[in-house]
Amino acid sequence: xxYGAKPCADERPTERALGRxxxxxxxxxxxxxxxxxxxATDGYEQCSLARVARELGLTRPALYHYFPTKQRIFxxxxxxxxxxxTAHVHAAVDDTLSTAGQLRALMIAYAExxxxxxxxxxxxxxxxxxxxxxxxxxxxxxETLRRACMAPFEQTLRHGMAxxxxxxxxxxxxxxxxxxxxxxxxxxxxxxxxxAADFARDACALLLDGLRSDTAKTLLNDxxxxxxxxxx
Amino acid sequence: xxYGAKPCADERPTERALGRxxxxxxxxxxxxxxxxxxxATDGYEQCSLARVARELGLTRPALYHYFPTKQRIFxxxxxxxxxxxTAHVHAAVDDTLSTAGQLRALMIAYAExxxxxxxxxxxxxxxxxxxxxxxxxxxxxxETLRRACMAPFEQTLRHGMAxxxxxxxxxxxxxxxxxxxxxxxxxxxxxxxxxAADFARDACALLLDGLRSDTAKTLLNDxxxxxxxxxx
DNA sequence: GACTTTACTTACAGATAGGTCAGTAAAGCA
DNA sequence: TGCTTTACTGACCTATCTGTAAGTAAAGTC
Numbered sequence: 001x002x003y004g005a006k007p008c009a010d011e012r013p014t015e016r017a018l019g020r021x022x023x024x025x026x027x028x029x030x031x032x033x034x035x036x037x038x039x040a041t042d043g044y045e046q047c048s049l050a051r052v053a054r055e056l057g058l059t060r061p062a063l064y065h066y067f068p069t070k071q072r073i074f075x076x077x078x079x080x081x082x083x084x085x086t087a088h089v090h091a092a093v094d095d096t097l098s099t100a101g102q103l104r105a106l107m108i109a110y111a112e113x114x115x116x117x118x119x120x121x122x123x124x125x126x127x128x129x130x131x132x133x134x135x136x137x138x139x140x141x142x143e144t145l146r147r148a149c150m151a152p153f154e155q156t157l158r159h160g161m162a163x164x165x166x167x168x169x170x171x172x173x174x175x176x177x178x179x180x181x182x183x184x185x186x187x188x189x190x191x192x193x194x195x196a197a198d199f200a201r202d203a204c205a206l207l208l209d210g211l212r213s214d215t216a217k218t219l220l221n222d223x224x225x226x227x228x229x230x231x232x
Numbered sequence: 233x234x235y236g237a238k239p240c241a242d243e244r245p246t247e248r249a250l251g252r253x254x255x256x257x258x259x260x261x262x263x264x265x266x267x268x269x270x271x272a273t274d275g276y277e278q279c280s281l282a283r284v285a286r287e288l289g290l291t292r293p294a295l296y297h298y299f300p301t302k303q304r305i306f307x308x309x310x311x312x313x314x315x316x317x318t319a320h321v322h323a324a325v326d327d328t329l330s331t332a333g334q335l336r337a338l339m340i341a342y343a344e345x346x347x348x349x350x351x352x353x354x355x356x357x358x359x360x361x362x363x364x365x366x367x368x369x370x371x372x373x374x375e376t377l378r379r380a381c382m383a384p385f386e387q388t389l390r391h392g393m394a395x396x397x398x399x400x401x402x403x404x405x406x407x408x409x410x411x412x413x414x415x416x417x418x419x420x421x422x423x424x425x426x427x428a429a430d431f432a433r434d435a436c437a438l439l440l441d442g443l444r445s446d447t448a449k450t451l452l453n454d455x456x457x458x459x460x461x462x463x464x
Numbered sequence: 465g466a467c468t469t470t471a472c473t474t475a476c477a478g479a480t481a482g483g484t485c486a487g488t489a490a491a492g493c494a
Numbered sequence: 495t496g497c498t499t500t501a502c503t504g505a506c507c508t509a510t511c512t513g514t515a516a517g518t519a520a521a522g523t524c
Contacts, residue, residue, distance in 0.1 A: 019470025020520040027471085046277040048511065061514080062472055070512065100444065165448040169438075176419065177438060180412055187408065206401075206409060209449070210442030211389075212332065216397040217441070217449075251500025252490040259501085280481065293484085294502055302482065 023057065028066050030056060032080075033119065035073050040122035040185070044074060044133070074123075074130070075138050081117065081124040082145035088113040093152050099160035104204040106152055108197050110182050115196035122185045150175055181207065255289065260298050262288060264312075265351065267305050272354035272417070276306060276365070306355075306362070307370050313349065313356040314377040320345040325384050331392035332440055338385055339432040339439075342414050347428035354417040382407055413439065 024030060034055050038047035049070055053060045067073045092109035094102065114121045124130055131142055157174055160166035181203045188196065256262060266287050270279035281302055285292045299305045324341035326334065346353045356362055363374055389406055392398035413435045420431065 018522065019468075020472075020522095022471060043275055043277060045275065045511095049513095050511080058471095059473055060512090061474085064513070065471060068513095103443075160443075164445055166443050167441075167445050169443070173434065174438075174443070177413065177435065180416070180418075181409065184412070186412075202405065203409065206406075206439070206442070208442050208444045209399075210438070210440050211335075211392075211398050211401070211406070212440045213396055213399050214449075216332075217446075250492065251498080252492095252502075254501060277481095281483095282481080291503055292482085293504085296483070297501060300483095 027056075031063055031066055032073065032077055036077050036119040036123035039074065039077070040119050040126050043126065044123075049073075071133060071135075075134055077120055078124045078130050078134065078142060079138055079145075081120045082142050082149070084117060085110070085113050085121065086145045086149040089149050089152060099156060099163065099165045100204075100208055102156045103153070103160070103208070104201065106156065107178070107182060107200040107204045107207075111184075111196035111200035114182070114184070114188075115190050118190040125183055125185050150179070153178060178207065259288075263295055263298055264305065264309055268309050268351040268355035271306065271309070272351050272358050275358060276355075281305075303365060303367075307366050309352055310356045310362050310366060310374060311370060311377075313352045314374050314381070316349060317342070317345050317353065318377045318381040321381050321384060331388060331395065331397045332436075334388045335385070335392070335440070336433065336436040338388065339410070339414060339436045340429050343416075343428035343432035346414070346416070346420075347422050350422040357415055357417050382411070385410060410439065 031052070034052045035047075035049075038052050038055075041047070049063050050060045053063055063073070067076070089106060089109050092105045094105060097105060131139055131146075134142055153175060154171060157166065157171050161168050161171075182200070184199065188194075188199065190196075263284070266284045267279075267281075270284050270287075273279070281295055282292045285295055295305070299308070321338060321341050324337045326337060329337060363371055363378075366374055385407060386403060389398060389403050393400050393403075414432070416431065420426075420428065422428075
Protein backbone atom coordinates (compact mmCIF):
# COMPACT_ATOMS: atom_id res chain seq x y z
CA UNK A 1 0.00 0.00 0.00
CA UNK A 2 3.05 2.23 -0.08
CA TYR A 3 2.84 5.67 -1.56
CA GLY A 4 6.12 7.14 -2.76
CA ALA A 5 8.96 6.11 -0.47
CA LYS A 6 7.27 4.05 2.19
CA PRO A 7 10.12 3.66 4.65
CA CYS A 8 10.21 7.44 5.00
CA ALA A 9 7.95 7.22 8.04
CA ASP A 10 10.20 4.72 9.82
CA GLU A 11 13.41 6.11 8.43
CA ARG A 12 13.80 8.79 11.06
CA PRO A 13 11.68 7.61 13.97
CA THR A 14 13.77 9.59 16.46
CA GLU A 15 13.06 12.95 14.83
CA ARG A 16 10.49 14.63 17.06
CA ALA A 17 7.27 16.09 15.83
CA LEU A 18 6.74 19.59 17.06
CA GLY A 19 3.03 19.84 17.81
CA ARG A 20 0.22 17.47 18.46
CA UNK A 21 0.90 14.09 16.82
CA UNK A 22 -1.44 12.88 14.09
CA UNK A 23 -3.93 10.15 14.94
CA UNK A 24 -2.02 7.82 12.63
CA UNK A 25 1.50 7.97 11.24
CA UNK A 26 1.87 9.13 7.62
CA UNK A 27 -1.58 10.70 7.45
CA UNK A 28 -0.76 12.43 4.16
CA UNK A 29 0.05 9.12 2.52
CA UNK A 30 -2.99 7.45 4.05
CA UNK A 31 -5.23 10.22 2.76
CA UNK A 32 -3.79 9.93 -0.74
CA UNK A 33 -4.23 6.18 -0.69
CA UNK A 34 -7.84 6.37 0.49
CA UNK A 35 -8.65 9.15 -1.97
CA UNK A 36 -7.12 7.13 -4.79
CA UNK A 37 -9.28 4.14 -3.89
CA UNK A 38 -12.37 6.36 -3.85
CA UNK A 39 -11.52 8.05 -7.14
CA ALA A 40 -10.73 4.72 -8.81
CA THR A 41 -14.03 3.17 -7.77
CA ASP A 42 -16.41 6.13 -8.04
CA GLY A 43 -14.66 8.59 -10.32
CA TYR A 44 -13.19 11.95 -9.40
CA GLU A 45 -16.33 14.06 -9.33
CA GLN A 46 -18.56 11.43 -7.82
CA CYS A 47 -16.33 10.41 -4.92
CA SER A 48 -16.80 12.63 -1.88
CA LEU A 49 -14.11 13.71 0.51
CA ALA A 50 -16.56 13.08 3.33
CA ARG A 51 -16.44 9.37 2.62
CA VAL A 52 -12.66 9.41 2.32
CA ALA A 53 -12.39 11.17 5.69
CA ARG A 54 -14.88 8.83 7.37
CA GLU A 55 -12.94 5.84 6.09
CA LEU A 56 -9.87 7.20 7.87
CA GLY A 57 -11.70 8.04 11.10
CA LEU A 58 -11.45 11.76 10.40
CA THR A 59 -13.80 14.58 9.56
CA ARG A 60 -13.81 16.20 6.16
CA PRO A 61 -12.11 19.48 7.11
CA ALA A 62 -9.20 17.47 8.49
CA LEU A 63 -8.24 16.69 4.91
CA TYR A 64 -7.98 20.42 4.24
CA HIS A 65 -5.30 20.55 6.88
CA TYR A 66 -3.08 18.47 4.59
CA PHE A 67 -4.29 19.54 1.14
CA PRO A 68 -5.66 22.90 0.02
CA THR A 69 -8.24 21.51 -2.43
CA LYS A 70 -9.65 18.26 -3.74
CA GLN A 71 -8.06 18.97 -7.10
CA ARG A 72 -4.69 19.20 -5.39
CA ILE A 73 -5.17 15.74 -3.87
CA PHE A 74 -5.82 14.37 -7.33
CA UNK A 75 -2.85 16.24 -8.74
CA UNK A 76 -0.52 14.64 -6.20
CA UNK A 77 -1.90 11.20 -6.97
CA UNK A 78 -1.43 11.73 -10.70
CA UNK A 79 2.02 13.26 -10.44
CA UNK A 80 3.47 10.78 -7.97
CA UNK A 81 2.05 7.91 -10.02
CA UNK A 82 3.48 9.29 -13.25
CA UNK A 83 6.87 9.73 -11.60
CA UNK A 84 6.83 6.28 -10.01
CA UNK A 85 5.64 4.44 -13.10
CA THR A 86 8.14 6.16 -15.34
CA ALA A 87 11.02 5.39 -12.97
CA HIS A 88 9.96 1.76 -12.62
CA VAL A 89 9.70 1.28 -16.38
CA HIS A 90 13.06 2.94 -16.98
CA ALA A 91 14.66 0.65 -14.40
CA ALA A 92 13.68 -2.27 -16.62
CA VAL A 93 15.70 -1.01 -19.59
CA ASP A 94 18.51 -3.47 -20.33
CA ASP A 95 20.65 -3.27 -23.46
CA THR A 96 21.73 -6.88 -23.21
CA LEU A 97 18.20 -8.16 -23.81
CA SER A 98 16.84 -9.15 -27.19
CA THR A 99 14.11 -7.00 -28.70
CA ALA A 100 11.44 -9.45 -27.60
CA GLY A 101 12.99 -9.82 -24.16
CA GLN A 102 13.20 -6.07 -23.72
CA LEU A 103 9.59 -5.56 -24.75
CA ARG A 104 8.50 -8.27 -22.34
CA ALA A 105 10.57 -6.77 -19.53
CA LEU A 106 9.01 -3.35 -20.10
CA MET A 107 5.50 -4.70 -20.16
CA ILE A 108 6.11 -6.71 -17.01
CA ALA A 109 7.55 -3.65 -15.28
CA TYR A 110 4.47 -1.64 -16.21
CA ALA A 111 2.16 -4.38 -14.95
CA GLU A 112 4.15 -4.78 -11.73
CA UNK A 113 3.88 -1.12 -10.89
CA UNK A 114 0.20 -1.17 -11.72
CA UNK A 115 -0.28 -4.08 -9.35
CA UNK A 116 1.71 -2.79 -6.41
CA UNK A 117 0.30 0.71 -6.63
CA UNK A 118 -3.03 -0.44 -7.96
CA UNK A 119 -5.36 2.22 -6.59
CA UNK A 120 -3.03 5.11 -7.31
CA UNK A 121 -2.51 4.03 -10.91
CA UNK A 122 -6.15 3.21 -11.32
CA UNK A 123 -7.18 6.62 -10.01
CA UNK A 124 -4.71 8.35 -12.32
CA UNK A 125 -5.93 6.39 -15.33
CA UNK A 126 -9.65 6.47 -14.50
CA UNK A 127 -9.57 10.18 -14.09
CA UNK A 128 -8.19 9.69 -17.55
CA UNK A 129 -8.99 13.17 -18.63
CA UNK A 130 -6.66 13.54 -15.67
CA UNK A 131 -4.28 15.66 -17.64
CA UNK A 132 -7.05 18.17 -18.29
CA UNK A 133 -7.73 18.51 -14.60
CA UNK A 134 -4.19 19.49 -13.72
CA UNK A 135 -3.02 23.07 -13.58
CA UNK A 136 -0.78 24.31 -16.33
CA UNK A 137 2.53 23.58 -14.61
CA UNK A 138 1.59 20.08 -13.51
CA UNK A 139 0.03 19.32 -16.84
CA UNK A 140 3.23 19.93 -18.74
CA UNK A 141 5.27 17.92 -16.25
CA UNK A 142 2.71 15.12 -16.44
CA GLU A 143 2.79 14.98 -20.22
CA THR A 144 6.58 14.98 -20.17
CA LEU A 145 6.55 12.05 -17.75
CA ARG A 146 4.03 10.20 -19.87
CA ARG A 147 6.21 10.58 -22.93
CA ALA A 148 9.23 9.51 -20.90
CA CYS A 149 7.36 6.42 -19.76
CA MET A 150 6.54 5.50 -23.34
CA ALA A 151 10.02 6.24 -24.67
CA PRO A 152 11.63 2.88 -23.83
CA PHE A 153 8.76 1.07 -25.52
CA GLU A 154 9.09 3.29 -28.56
CA GLN A 155 12.82 2.82 -28.76
CA THR A 156 12.48 -0.94 -28.46
CA LEU A 157 9.96 -0.97 -31.30
CA ARG A 158 12.10 1.21 -33.55
CA HIS A 159 15.22 -0.79 -32.77
CA GLY A 160 13.45 -4.09 -33.41
CA MET A 161 12.06 -2.87 -36.71
CA ALA A 162 15.44 -1.54 -37.80
CA UNK A 163 17.06 -4.89 -37.02
CA UNK A 164 14.29 -6.71 -38.89
CA UNK A 165 13.14 -8.58 -35.81
CA UNK A 166 9.78 -6.83 -35.81
CA UNK A 167 7.43 -6.11 -38.68
CA UNK A 168 7.53 -2.58 -40.00
CA UNK A 169 4.46 -0.88 -38.60
CA UNK A 170 3.34 2.58 -37.63
CA UNK A 171 5.05 3.08 -34.29
CA UNK A 172 2.44 5.39 -32.76
CA UNK A 173 -0.38 3.02 -33.61
CA UNK A 174 1.54 0.13 -32.15
CA UNK A 175 2.29 2.04 -28.97
CA UNK A 176 -1.40 2.74 -28.58
CA UNK A 177 -2.14 -0.96 -28.95
CA UNK A 178 0.43 -1.88 -26.35
CA UNK A 179 -0.77 0.60 -23.74
CA UNK A 180 -4.34 -0.32 -24.47
CA UNK A 181 -3.47 -3.90 -23.64
CA UNK A 182 -1.62 -2.80 -20.50
CA UNK A 183 -4.40 -0.61 -19.12
CA UNK A 184 -6.32 -3.39 -17.42
CA UNK A 185 -7.91 -1.32 -14.69
CA UNK A 186 -11.34 -2.31 -15.95
CA UNK A 187 -11.13 -5.91 -14.84
CA UNK A 188 -7.80 -6.54 -13.10
CA UNK A 189 -7.93 -6.58 -9.32
CA UNK A 190 -4.76 -6.98 -7.26
CA UNK A 191 -6.45 -9.43 -4.87
CA UNK A 192 -7.27 -11.90 -7.64
CA UNK A 193 -5.35 -15.11 -8.24
CA UNK A 194 -3.65 -13.96 -11.43
CA UNK A 195 -0.48 -11.94 -10.92
CA ALA A 196 0.08 -8.89 -13.04
CA ALA A 197 3.41 -10.21 -14.33
CA ASP A 198 1.73 -13.39 -15.62
CA PHE A 199 -0.82 -11.31 -17.41
CA ALA A 200 1.87 -9.09 -18.93
CA ARG A 201 3.86 -12.12 -20.12
CA ASP A 202 0.75 -13.51 -21.76
CA ALA A 203 -0.12 -10.17 -23.37
CA CYS A 204 3.44 -9.87 -24.65
CA ALA A 205 3.40 -13.36 -26.13
CA LEU A 206 0.16 -12.58 -27.95
CA LEU A 207 1.52 -9.25 -29.08
CA LEU A 208 4.71 -10.77 -30.44
CA ASP A 209 3.48 -13.91 -32.14
CA GLY A 210 -0.23 -13.40 -32.57
CA LEU A 211 -3.18 -15.68 -32.42
CA ARG A 212 -2.61 -17.63 -35.62
CA SER A 213 -0.93 -20.98 -35.18
CA ASP A 214 2.45 -21.62 -36.77
CA THR A 215 1.08 -24.35 -39.00
CA ALA A 216 -1.61 -22.03 -40.35
CA LYS A 217 1.07 -19.45 -40.94
CA THR A 218 3.36 -21.62 -43.01
CA LEU A 219 0.39 -22.60 -45.13
CA LEU A 220 -0.22 -18.96 -45.88
CA ASN A 221 3.41 -18.03 -46.35
CA ASP A 222 3.38 -17.75 -50.10
CA UNK A 223 1.60 -14.78 -51.59
CA UNK A 224 -0.85 -12.13 -50.35
CA UNK A 225 -1.18 -13.68 -46.96
CA UNK A 226 -2.44 -11.28 -44.35
CA UNK A 227 -4.59 -8.86 -46.22
CA UNK A 228 -6.16 -10.55 -49.22
CA UNK A 229 -6.09 -14.32 -48.89
CA UNK A 230 -8.71 -14.85 -46.22
CA UNK A 231 -10.82 -11.85 -47.07
CA UNK A 232 -13.52 -14.10 -48.42
CA UNK B 233 -26.39 11.27 -35.99
CA UNK B 234 -29.13 8.66 -36.18
CA TYR B 235 -30.33 7.00 -33.05
CA GLY B 236 -32.10 3.72 -33.58
CA ALA B 237 -34.13 3.76 -36.78
CA LYS B 238 -33.64 7.24 -38.14
CA PRO B 239 -36.20 7.17 -40.96
CA CYS B 240 -38.90 6.57 -38.37
CA ALA B 241 -39.59 10.31 -38.21
CA ASP B 242 -40.05 10.58 -41.96
CA GLU B 243 -41.55 7.17 -42.37
CA ARG B 244 -45.08 8.23 -41.50
CA PRO B 245 -45.12 11.95 -42.14
CA THR B 246 -48.88 11.94 -42.75
CA GLU B 247 -49.72 10.56 -39.30
CA ARG B 248 -50.97 13.51 -37.28
CA ALA B 249 -49.67 14.40 -33.88
CA LEU B 250 -52.40 15.04 -31.39
CA GLY B 251 -51.23 17.90 -29.23
CA ARG B 252 -48.76 20.73 -29.49
CA UNK B 253 -45.94 19.75 -31.83
CA UNK B 254 -42.40 19.46 -30.44
CA UNK B 255 -39.92 22.21 -31.26
CA UNK B 256 -37.97 19.70 -33.31
CA UNK B 257 -38.95 16.33 -34.75
CA UNK B 258 -37.74 13.25 -32.86
CA UNK B 259 -37.04 15.14 -29.63
CA UNK B 260 -36.59 11.89 -27.70
CA UNK B 261 -33.85 10.80 -30.04
CA UNK B 262 -32.23 14.22 -30.00
CA UNK B 263 -32.22 14.23 -26.22
CA UNK B 264 -30.65 10.78 -26.07
CA UNK B 265 -28.02 11.81 -28.59
CA UNK B 266 -27.12 15.01 -26.74
CA UNK B 267 -27.11 13.23 -23.38
CA UNK B 268 -24.84 10.55 -24.80
CA UNK B 269 -22.40 13.18 -26.02
CA UNK B 270 -22.42 14.84 -22.60
CA UNK B 271 -21.98 11.55 -20.74
CA ALA B 272 -19.20 10.44 -23.06
CA THR B 273 -17.23 13.65 -22.64
CA ASP B 274 -17.88 14.47 -18.97
CA GLY B 275 -18.98 11.19 -17.43
CA TYR B 276 -22.41 10.29 -16.12
CA GLU B 277 -22.32 12.01 -12.76
CA GLN B 278 -20.47 15.08 -13.91
CA CYS B 279 -22.57 15.93 -16.92
CA SER B 280 -25.62 18.02 -16.06
CA LEU B 281 -29.01 17.79 -17.64
CA ALA B 282 -29.13 21.58 -17.65
CA ARG B 283 -26.30 21.67 -20.18
CA VAL B 284 -27.94 18.97 -22.27
CA ALA B 285 -31.20 20.90 -22.32
CA ARG B 286 -29.49 24.19 -23.13
CA GLU B 287 -27.69 22.55 -26.03
CA LEU B 288 -31.08 21.59 -27.47
CA GLY B 289 -32.65 24.98 -26.87
CA LEU B 290 -34.81 23.60 -24.07
CA THR B 291 -35.07 24.01 -20.33
CA ARG B 292 -34.17 21.28 -17.93
CA PRO B 293 -37.70 20.26 -16.91
CA ALA B 294 -38.52 19.68 -20.59
CA LEU B 295 -36.33 16.59 -20.45
CA TYR B 296 -38.51 15.25 -17.65
CA HIS B 297 -41.40 15.37 -20.06
CA TYR B 298 -39.72 12.62 -22.07
CA PHE B 299 -37.82 10.72 -19.39
CA PRO B 300 -38.71 10.18 -15.72
CA THR B 301 -35.13 10.35 -14.37
CA LYS B 302 -31.57 10.94 -15.48
CA GLN B 303 -30.80 7.31 -14.74
CA ARG B 304 -33.56 6.29 -17.13
CA ILE B 305 -31.96 8.35 -19.92
CA PHE B 306 -28.71 6.52 -19.37
CA UNK B 307 -30.50 3.18 -19.25
CA UNK B 308 -32.05 3.80 -22.66
CA UNK B 309 -28.68 4.78 -24.11
CA UNK B 310 -27.07 1.66 -22.71
CA UNK B 311 -29.84 -0.71 -23.72
CA UNK B 312 -30.36 0.59 -27.25
CA UNK B 313 -26.59 0.56 -27.80
CA UNK B 314 -26.27 -2.98 -26.52
CA UNK B 315 -29.12 -4.10 -28.75
CA UNK B 316 -27.78 -2.30 -31.82
CA UNK B 317 -24.19 -3.43 -31.39
CA THR B 318 -25.17 -7.04 -30.81
CA ALA B 319 -27.40 -7.07 -33.88
CA HIS B 320 -24.71 -5.46 -36.03
CA VAL B 321 -22.07 -7.94 -34.92
CA HIS B 322 -24.38 -10.88 -35.46
CA ALA B 323 -25.13 -9.66 -38.97
CA ALA B 324 -21.42 -10.10 -39.74
CA VAL B 325 -21.45 -13.81 -38.99
CA ASP B 326 -20.71 -15.76 -42.16
CA ASP B 327 -19.99 -19.49 -42.16
CA THR B 328 -18.26 -19.37 -45.51
CA LEU B 329 -15.40 -17.25 -44.18
CA SER B 330 -12.13 -18.63 -42.90
CA THR B 331 -11.39 -18.32 -39.19
CA ALA B 332 -9.19 -15.31 -39.79
CA GLY B 333 -11.68 -13.75 -42.17
CA GLN B 334 -14.52 -14.25 -39.73
CA LEU B 335 -12.56 -12.71 -36.88
CA ARG B 336 -11.70 -9.75 -39.06
CA ALA B 337 -15.30 -9.33 -40.18
CA LEU B 338 -16.50 -9.35 -36.56
CA MET B 339 -13.92 -6.80 -35.47
CA ILE B 340 -14.76 -4.56 -38.41
CA ALA B 341 -18.46 -4.81 -37.63
CA TYR B 342 -17.81 -3.82 -34.03
CA ALA B 343 -15.66 -0.88 -35.11
CA GLU B 344 -18.21 0.23 -37.70
CA UNK B 345 -21.01 0.35 -35.18
CA UNK B 346 -18.76 2.19 -32.77
CA UNK B 347 -18.00 4.76 -35.43
CA UNK B 348 -21.53 5.36 -36.70
CA UNK B 349 -23.03 5.49 -33.22
CA UNK B 350 -19.93 6.93 -31.64
CA UNK B 351 -21.39 8.97 -28.79
CA UNK B 352 -23.96 6.41 -27.81
CA UNK B 353 -21.38 3.62 -27.67
CA UNK B 354 -18.88 5.87 -25.99
CA UNK B 355 -21.40 6.88 -23.33
CA UNK B 356 -22.36 3.26 -22.71
CA UNK B 357 -18.70 2.23 -22.38
CA UNK B 358 -17.51 5.27 -20.43
CA UNK B 359 -20.23 4.85 -17.89
CA UNK B 360 -18.51 1.52 -17.81
CA UNK B 361 -19.82 0.64 -14.42
CA UNK B 362 -22.87 1.15 -16.57
CA UNK B 363 -24.22 -2.26 -15.74
CA UNK B 364 -24.19 -1.36 -12.06
CA UNK B 365 -26.27 1.72 -12.70
CA UNK B 366 -29.11 -0.15 -14.37
CA UNK B 367 -32.08 -1.49 -12.48
CA UNK B 368 -32.33 -5.20 -11.94
CA UNK B 369 -34.42 -5.95 -15.02
CA UNK B 370 -32.33 -3.90 -17.40
CA UNK B 371 -29.13 -5.18 -15.88
CA UNK B 372 -29.93 -8.77 -16.66
CA UNK B 373 -31.04 -7.91 -20.19
CA UNK B 374 -27.88 -5.86 -20.68
CA GLU B 375 -25.60 -8.65 -19.52
CA THR B 376 -27.41 -11.10 -21.76
CA LEU B 377 -26.89 -8.80 -24.73
CA ARG B 378 -23.25 -8.34 -23.87
CA ARG B 379 -22.71 -12.07 -23.80
CA ALA B 380 -24.62 -12.39 -27.06
CA CYS B 381 -22.38 -9.76 -28.61
CA MET B 382 -19.28 -11.66 -27.54
CA ALA B 383 -20.61 -15.06 -28.56
CA PRO B 384 -19.63 -14.93 -32.27
CA PHE B 385 -16.10 -13.92 -31.29
CA GLU B 386 -15.94 -16.74 -28.79
CA GLN B 387 -17.24 -19.28 -31.25
CA THR B 388 -14.78 -18.16 -33.91
CA LEU B 389 -11.91 -18.54 -31.44
CA ARG B 390 -13.02 -22.01 -30.31
CA HIS B 391 -13.60 -23.13 -33.87
CA GLY B 392 -10.23 -21.83 -35.02
CA MET B 393 -8.44 -23.53 -32.15
CA ALA B 394 -10.24 -26.79 -32.80
CA UNK B 395 -9.25 -26.69 -36.46
CA UNK B 396 -5.67 -25.88 -35.48
CA UNK B 397 -5.70 -22.55 -37.25
CA UNK B 398 -5.31 -20.64 -34.00
CA UNK B 399 -3.00 -21.31 -31.09
CA UNK B 400 -4.61 -22.96 -28.10
CA UNK B 401 -5.11 -20.23 -25.57
CA UNK B 402 -7.45 -19.39 -22.73
CA UNK B 403 -10.55 -18.18 -24.55
CA UNK B 404 -11.77 -15.76 -21.87
CA UNK B 405 -8.37 -14.08 -21.65
CA UNK B 406 -8.22 -13.77 -25.41
CA UNK B 407 -11.72 -12.31 -25.59
CA UNK B 408 -10.69 -9.69 -23.04
CA UNK B 409 -7.67 -8.81 -25.15
CA UNK B 410 -9.79 -8.46 -28.26
CA UNK B 411 -12.39 -6.22 -26.66
CA UNK B 412 -9.70 -4.21 -24.98
CA UNK B 413 -8.23 -3.55 -28.41
CA UNK B 414 -11.65 -2.69 -29.79
CA UNK B 415 -12.60 -0.23 -27.06
CA UNK B 416 -10.87 2.76 -28.57
CA UNK B 417 -13.11 5.44 -27.07
CA UNK B 418 -10.10 6.96 -25.34
CA UNK B 419 -8.49 8.26 -28.48
CA UNK B 420 -10.64 7.43 -31.50
CA UNK B 421 -12.78 10.29 -32.82
CA UNK B 422 -15.21 9.76 -35.68
CA UNK B 423 -14.22 13.06 -37.30
CA UNK B 424 -10.57 12.05 -37.66
CA UNK B 425 -9.01 10.91 -40.91
CA UNK B 426 -8.69 7.26 -39.92
CA UNK B 427 -11.80 5.17 -40.48
CA ALA B 428 -12.83 2.68 -37.85
CA ALA B 429 -12.74 -0.20 -40.32
CA ASP B 430 -9.09 0.55 -41.20
CA PHE B 431 -8.24 0.56 -37.57
CA ALA B 432 -10.06 -2.73 -36.98
CA ARG B 433 -8.27 -4.35 -39.92
CA ASP B 434 -4.93 -3.23 -38.52
CA ALA B 435 -5.79 -4.44 -35.03
CA CYS B 436 -6.89 -7.77 -36.44
CA ALA B 437 -3.68 -8.19 -38.43
CA LEU B 438 -1.64 -7.50 -35.31
CA LEU B 439 -3.82 -9.84 -33.28
CA LEU B 440 -3.49 -12.66 -35.79
CA ASP B 441 0.16 -12.51 -36.71
CA GLY B 442 1.79 -10.46 -34.02
CA LEU B 443 4.58 -7.99 -34.00
CA ARG B 444 7.49 -10.33 -34.61
CA SER B 445 8.66 -10.51 -38.20
CA ASP B 446 8.48 -13.79 -40.11
CA THR B 447 12.24 -13.97 -40.51
CA ALA B 448 12.76 -13.62 -36.77
CA LYS B 449 10.13 -16.31 -36.24
CA THR B 450 11.74 -18.91 -38.46
CA LEU B 451 15.03 -18.31 -36.70
CA LEU B 452 13.37 -19.16 -33.43
CA ASN B 453 11.33 -22.07 -34.75
CA ASP B 454 13.36 -24.85 -33.21
CA UNK B 455 13.05 -25.33 -29.46
CA UNK B 456 11.76 -23.26 -26.55
CA UNK B 457 10.96 -20.30 -28.69
CA UNK B 458 8.46 -17.96 -27.17
CA UNK B 459 8.94 -18.27 -23.47
CA UNK B 460 12.53 -19.11 -22.66
CA UNK B 461 14.82 -18.31 -25.54
CA UNK B 462 14.80 -14.52 -25.39
CA UNK B 463 14.31 -14.24 -21.69
CA UNK B 464 17.85 -13.02 -21.24
C1' DG C 465 2.89 27.36 33.72
C1' DA C 466 2.89 30.27 29.54
C1' DC C 467 3.75 29.84 24.59
C1' DT C 468 4.03 27.71 20.14
C1' DT C 469 3.09 24.33 16.77
C1' DT C 470 0.45 20.65 14.92
C1' DA C 471 -3.83 18.27 14.29
C1' DC C 472 -7.70 18.28 14.30
C1' DT C 473 -13.62 19.40 15.20
C1' DT C 474 -18.00 21.85 14.95
C1' DA C 475 -20.67 25.04 12.49
C1' DC C 476 -21.52 27.51 8.49
C1' DA C 477 -21.59 29.59 3.66
C1' DG C 478 -22.22 29.10 -1.29
C1' DA C 479 -22.87 26.50 -5.46
C1' DT C 480 -25.05 23.14 -8.03
C1' DA C 481 -27.32 19.06 -8.90
C1' DG C 482 -31.76 16.18 -9.59
C1' DG C 483 -36.53 16.26 -9.34
C1' DT C 484 -41.48 18.30 -8.55
C1' DC C 485 -45.43 21.27 -9.30
C1' DA C 486 -48.39 24.44 -11.20
C1' DG C 487 -49.25 26.98 -15.00
C1' DT C 488 -49.14 28.07 -20.18
C1' DA C 489 -48.81 27.75 -25.37
C1' DA C 490 -50.01 25.35 -29.49
C1' DA C 491 -52.01 21.98 -31.98
C1' DG C 492 -56.39 18.70 -33.37
C1' DC C 493 -61.20 17.56 -32.49
C1' DA C 494 -66.19 18.25 -31.14
C1' DT D 495 -65.96 27.96 -29.09
C1' DG D 496 -64.81 24.90 -25.89
C1' DC D 497 -62.20 20.38 -24.76
C1' DT D 498 -58.35 17.39 -24.82
C1' DT D 499 -53.67 16.21 -25.59
C1' DT D 500 -48.91 17.33 -26.12
C1' DA D 501 -44.95 20.14 -25.15
C1' DC D 502 -43.16 22.68 -22.81
C1' DT D 503 -41.52 27.08 -18.90
C1' DG D 504 -40.65 29.25 -14.24
C1' DA D 505 -40.35 28.85 -9.57
C1' DC D 506 -39.27 25.98 -5.95
C1' DC D 507 -37.60 22.16 -2.78
C1' DT D 508 -34.11 19.20 -1.08
C1' DA D 509 -29.79 16.94 -0.96
C1' DT D 510 -25.04 17.03 -1.37
C1' DC D 511 -20.77 18.75 -2.46
C1' DT D 512 -16.44 21.86 -1.87
C1' DG D 513 -14.36 25.03 0.89
C1' DT D 514 -13.89 28.35 5.15
C1' DA D 515 -13.71 30.26 9.84
C1' DA D 516 -13.23 29.84 14.51
C1' DG D 517 -12.34 27.17 18.29
C1' DT D 518 -10.06 23.14 20.86
C1' DA D 519 -6.91 19.14 22.21
C1' DA D 520 -2.34 17.36 22.61
C1' DA D 521 2.24 17.46 22.20
C1' DG D 522 7.13 19.98 22.81
C1' DT D 523 9.77 24.18 24.34
C1' DC D 524 11.24 27.88 27.36
